[in-house]
Each structure stands twice: as structure tokens, then as C-alpha cells.
Amino acid sequence: MNRKSILDRRSFLTRASAIGGALYLGGCDKLSQSPSFRDLLDQAEDVTMTVQRLVLTSRSLAREFPEKAISSTFKANGSTGVDDPAYQKNASENFANWKLVVDGLVERPATLSLDDLRSLPSRTQITRHDCVEGWSAIGKWKGAQFSALLQKVGLKPNARYLMFHCADMLEPGSPYYESIDLIDAFHPQTILAYDMNDAPLSVPHGAPVRLRVERQLGYKHAKYVMRIEAVSSFAFVAGGNGGFWEDRGYEWYAGI
Amino acid sequence: MEAASSGASATQTDVPALVYRHALPVRIAHWINVVCLFILLMSGLQIFNAHPSLYIGSASDPSQRVLSMGAVREADGTPVGVTTIGDLRFRTTGVLGLSKGIDGEPENRGFPSWITIPSYRDLATGRRWHFFFAWLFVVNGLAYFIYSILSGHFRRDFVPTQTQVRHIGHDILDHLRLRFPKGEEAKHYNVLQKLAYLFVVFVLLPVTILAGLTMSPGLDAAFPFLLDIFGGRQSARTVHFICASGIVLFVFIHVLMVIVSGVWNNLRSMVTGRYRIEPAE
Numbered sequence: 001m002n003r004k005s006i007l008d009r010r011s012f013l014t015r016a017s018a019i020g021g022a023l024y025l026g027g028c029d030k031l032s033q034s035p036s037f038r039d040l041l042d043q044a045e046d047v048t049m050t051v052q053r054l055v056l057t058s059r060s061l062a063r064e065f066p067e068k069a070i071s072s073t074f075k076a077n078g079s080t081g082v083d084d085p086a087y088q089k090n091a092s093e094n095f096a097n098w099k100l101v102v103d104g105l106v107e108r109p110a111t112l113s114l115d116d117l118r119s120l121p122s123r124t125q126i127t128r129h130d131c132v133e134g135w136s137a138i139g140k141w142k143g144a145q146f147s148a149l150l151q152k153v154g155l156k157p158n159a160r161y162l163m164f165h166c167a168d169m170l171e172p173g174s175p176y177y178e179s180i181d182l183i184d185a186f187h188p189q190t191i192l193a194y195d196m197n198d199a200p201l202s203v204p205h206g207a208p209v210r211l212r213v214e215r216q217l218g219y220k221h222a223k224y225v226m227r228i229e230a231v232s233s234f235a236f237v238a239g240g241n242g243g244f245w246e247d248r249g250y251e252w253y254a255g256i
Numbered sequence: 257m258e259a260a261s262s263g264a265s266a267t268q269t270d271v272p273a274l275v276y277r278h279a280l281p282v283r284i285a286h287w288i289n290v291v292c293l294f295i296l297l298m299s300g301l302q303i304f305n306a307h308p309s310l311y312i313g314s315a316s317d318p319s320q321r322v323l324s325m326g327a328v329r330e331a332d333g334t335p336v337g338v339t340t341i342g343d344l345r346f347r348t349t350g351v352l353g354l355s356k357g358i359d360g361e362p363e364n365r366g367f368p369s370w371i372t373i374p375s376y377r378d379l380a381t382g383r384r385w386h387f388f389f390a391w392l393f394v395v396n397g398l399a400y401f402i403y404s405i406l407s408g409h410f411r412r413d414f415v416p417t418q419t420q421v422r423h424i425g426h427d428i429l430d431h432l433r434l435r436f437p438k439g440e441e442a443k444h445y446n447v448l449q450k451l452a453y454l455f456v457v458f459v460l461l462p463v464t465i466l467a468g469l470t471m472s473p474g475l476d477a478a479f480p481f482l483l484d485i486f487g488g489r490q491s492a493r494t495v496h497f498i499c500a501s502g503i504v505l506f507v508f509i510h511v512l513m514v515i516v517s518g519v520w521n522n523l524r525s526m527v528t529g530r531y532r533i534e535p536a537e
Contacts, residue, residue: 013515013519024294025370025373025375028295028298028373028374028375028385029373029374029375029376032373032374032378032381032385038381038384040388041384041385041388042384043388044384044387044388044390044391045387047391048387048391052472052474052475052478055475055478055479056474056477056478060477060478061477062473062476062477063476063477063480063483065314069314069315071315071316071317072317073318128314128315128473128489130471130473130489131307132306132379132383133306133307133379134303134304134306134307134493135307135309135315135316135490136314136315136316136489136490137315137316138314138315214473214477215473215474215476215477216473216474217473245380248380249378249380249381249384250380250383251383251384255472255473255474255475256387256469256471256472256473256474256475
């Protein structure tokens with residue numbers, strides 16, 4: 001082969017890879033916005049959840065750390081406060097008159113004060129908080145065992161999920177909310193935390209109570225929890241995906 | 257595979273001949289890998305951009321930070337991209353830390369938009385791409401492993417022969433001069449190729465996957481030893497990034513070698529399986 005044909009081939013290859021690259025990038029953006037392609041990609045979440053549930057027993061605990069591992073700074077992410085006047089009034093009274101509502105598919109709906117929650121069996125754990133963004137921080141959490149709360153109110157047989165309705169709004173008109181299934185709800189490390197690092201939970205971290213569901217990413221750990229509702233399905237709540245971030249494309253099962 | 261097989265016996269003659277070099281399962285696995293690795297890299301950089309810093313240990317302790325990218329303002333207000341590796345600071349405006357977004361405006365982002373999926377900032381979608389193709393990559397890799405063990409591909413084609421090991425110095429020199437084997441020798445992977453493939457298949461890719469899995473809070477609860485292997489979740493994230501960089505380096509050299517040792521012949525052999533052997537001099 002002569003020199004010219006080598007050059008032609010080379011410039012052909014260069015041009016082909018430039019065009020291929022541009023098509024590839026543009027194509028990936030187009031595919032990212034195609035509902036049917038997104039449905040295909042979303043299938044991976046079911047595979048991940050099925051496999052993780054196979055390897056996780058109800059007793060598999062997230063790692064707990066010694067006191068000295070506690071992070072000196074723990075970033076408060078998402079909402080760091082609540083605009084709602086009723087919430088602000090409660091906060092100014094150190095939540096002395098605040099009440100948590102537990103209702104939905106339960107035998108004995110309840111409204112619980114912070115003292116009521118503090119009188120439930122508690123658990124203290126030093127765990128790693130993993131944000132979906134990629135960072136981690138270690139904190140010490142004390143809270144009411146979620147299983148004890150569920151025993152107190154009694155789930156009806158058709159209850160499948162616990163929904164957490166929160167006071168904060170990351171977007172106007174869209175209150176934060178989350179949901180977990182019964183496997184995580186009854187996990188021993190799942191607590192409604194009222195203390196962080198031996199002090200009452202601060203407003204930036206979700207006062208008066210936030211959920212800790214230690215085997216999943218940070219956005220599942222709903223802050224500013226005002227109401228817990230037992231439901232058979234979350235398909236008709238807000239965007240129908242079981243959580244504020246889930247309605248914005250994130251996985252409902254946040255185990256990875 | 258079947259590097260040494262096939263009926264064409266070109267060795268004794270001085271005309272080029274086609275030999276059957278890559279078996280169908282290897283070729284299929286190779287091209288699925290190409291797609292997966294490109295998408296995993298680019299969606300991975302989208303995920304990295306959500307927090308463009310790396311640390312050693314369990315948590316993201318600023319004192320344990322080993323790498324970070326971001327935009328800072330100069331004294332006169334001009335934004336510049338800065339990349340910090342350990343104690344070293346580099347100005348990386350236009351590429352790392354600060355680069356033009358899809359609207360053409362400079363934005364604070366780790367890696368530039370032309371190398372992330374999606375090109376715009378969208379962590380949720382980046383994760384969807386990453387995990388879908390991670391599963392495809394793992395399933396494809398397992399199928400390739402099972403095939404390669406059962407067929408003898410690893411044993412026959414990957415393990416360097418004693419002669420090859422003895423002549424490794426010679427082989428390195430030949431590579432540096434871009435001289436590639438002909439005749440009988442060209443029917444097998446050369447020793448550098450074998451060592452590179454062994455390292456990638458048995459070390460680099462498995463460590464990348466394990467480090468990736470260690471970032472999962474779910475799997476950390478199921479298999480706490482993962483955290484001990486890597487020294488914590490943030491260390492695992494750093495290892496995942498370093499291994500991914502290693503894969504990029506491998507792919508870069510691999511493609512370079514493909515081009516300089518005969519791009520059409522190599523491409524044909526990975527598509528149809530047939531590889532042309534040049535007669536020995």
C-alpha cells in the first residue's frame with residue numbers, strides 16, 4: 001500500500017472516530033431523555049434490589065464504629081431548615097408541643113410527643129452516612145426503635161410500606177417524603193433518631209426526628225418527619241415513585 | 257482464542273495466510289466490553305462530578321483528602337479550574353474543575369461535559385446508566401470467565417511459555433521499536449500482551465468491581481469484610497477511581513497497539529475471527 005492510502009486511512013479513522021464520538025455523546029443524551037430507554041435502564045434497580053435482598057439477612061447490620069471515628073464535621077445536606085410557621089413555632093419551643101402522627105393502615109393510630117418517643121425502647125449506633133453524591137460522614141445516632149413504634153400502633157395485614165411525610169420543601173409545593181418497606185422498617189438499626197452525637201437533633205439535621213435506615217443511601221433518611229403513614233402502595237402519592245428524589249429519577253431502593 | 261489452531265499452515269511458505277485467531281464467544285464478549293467500558297467510564301465520571309474529591313478511610317474527612325477538583329476565583333475575579341492531588345495544585349481550567357457546559361458557559365464541574373453521560377449535570381441519570389451497564393459488564397465477564405476456563409482459552413493463550421519469559425527483554429525492545437512478530441510467532445499472543453491481559457482480567461477488572469461494590473451501604477452490611485479489604489468506603493471509592501484510570505490507560509495502549517500492528521487485520525480478527533499472518537523473514 002502506498003503512502004497516500006495510509007494517510008487516507010488515517011484521516012478516515014480520525015474523522016470516523018470524531019463523528020462516532022459526537023454521535024455517541026449526542027445519542028447518550030437523547031437516550032437519557034427517552035422514556036422507554038429510561039424504563040430499560042431502570043430494570044437494573046430491580047436486579048440490584050433482588051440480589052441485595054438475597055444476600056442481606058434481616059440481621060445483617062451496617063458497620064458500627066467506635067466513638068473516635070465520629071466525623072468532626074457532618075454536612076447537613078438537602079434542606080437545612082423549614083419555612084413552615086407551625087414548624088418554626090415548634091422549633092422555638094424546643095418541640096415541647098410537637099406531635100408525630102402515626103396513621104394509615106394501623107390498628108391504633110397515635111399522636112406521639114417527643115417524650116413519648118423517648119420513652120420507647122431506644123437504640124444508639126455510630127454509623128456511616130453515605131450520600132448519593134459520594135461523600136460519607138460518621139455520626140452517633142440515638143432514637144426510638146422503629147419496630148417498637150410499629151408494635152405500639154399495630155400494622156394492619158395489608159400494610160406494605162411506611163411513608164414519611166416531612167415538613168421541609170426542597171422545591172415549592174413539593175414536601176419531602178420517603179418510603180421504606182417492612183423489611184427495612186423492622187430492621188434492628190432502623191430508628192427514629194432524636195439525638196445526634198449525644199445532643200438533641202439540630203434543625204439542619206432534621207429536628208425533631210429523622211429516620212435512620214442504615215443500609216441505604218442518605219436521601220432515604222428522611223428529616224423533619226411529621227407524619228408516618230402505613231400504606232399498601234405509594235403509587236398515588238406525589239409523583240408515585242415513593243419519595244421526593246425518587247420522583248426526580250433516583251432509585252427507590254438506594255442500597256448502592 | 258485457538259491462536260495456534262486452524263488448517264492454514266502459512267509458516268513454511270512465504271505468502272500471507274489467514275488463521276482463526278478469536279473464537280466467537282471471545283469476540284462477542286470483547287465488543288460487549290467495549291460498549292460497557294465506555295459507558296461505565298463516562299457515567300462514572302458523571303457520578304464522580306457530584307462530589308469531585310477522593311479520600312482515604314471510611315468517611316470524607318477533609319484532612320484525608322487525596323484529590324479534588326473545583327473552580328476558584330482569582331484575585332481579579334476570573335474563575336479558574338484547580339485540581340489538587342495530595343499537596344500539589346494544578347491549574348486545569350477548561351478541562352478539570354472548570355469547563356464549558358453544554359450551553360457554552362463555563363461551569364464548576366470535575367470532568368468536562370464531553371466525557372460524561374449525560375453531558376449535562378444529572379447524577380440520577382448517570383447512576384441509572386452506570387448500574388445497568390455494570391450488570392451487563394458483570395454478566396458478560398462471568399460468561400467470558402466460564403467459557404475461557406472450560407475452553408482452555410486462559411491456559412492455552414494467556415499463560416506465557418518459558419521461552420517467552422526468557423526473551424521478555426527482547427520483546428520489550430521490539431515493542432518500543434514497534435516491530436511485531438511475524439510467521440509462527442504471530443499466531444500467539446506475545447509475552448507483554450499475555451501479561452497485560454492477565455493483569456487486566458485477573459486483577460484490574462475484579463478489583464474495580466469489588467471496590468465499586470464496597471461503596472454500596474447494602475453490600476457493606478452483607479459482606480463487612482469488603483470494608484476491611486479496602487480500608488473503608490471512601491478508600492474503596494478512591495481505589496475504584498484509580499482502577500478505572502488504569503483501565504483507561506490499558507485501553508489507550510491496547511488501541512495504540514491495534515493501530516500500529518495493523519488496524520484492519522486486528523479489527524477483522526476481532527469481528528470475523530480471521531487474522532492474517534505475515535510470513536517470517
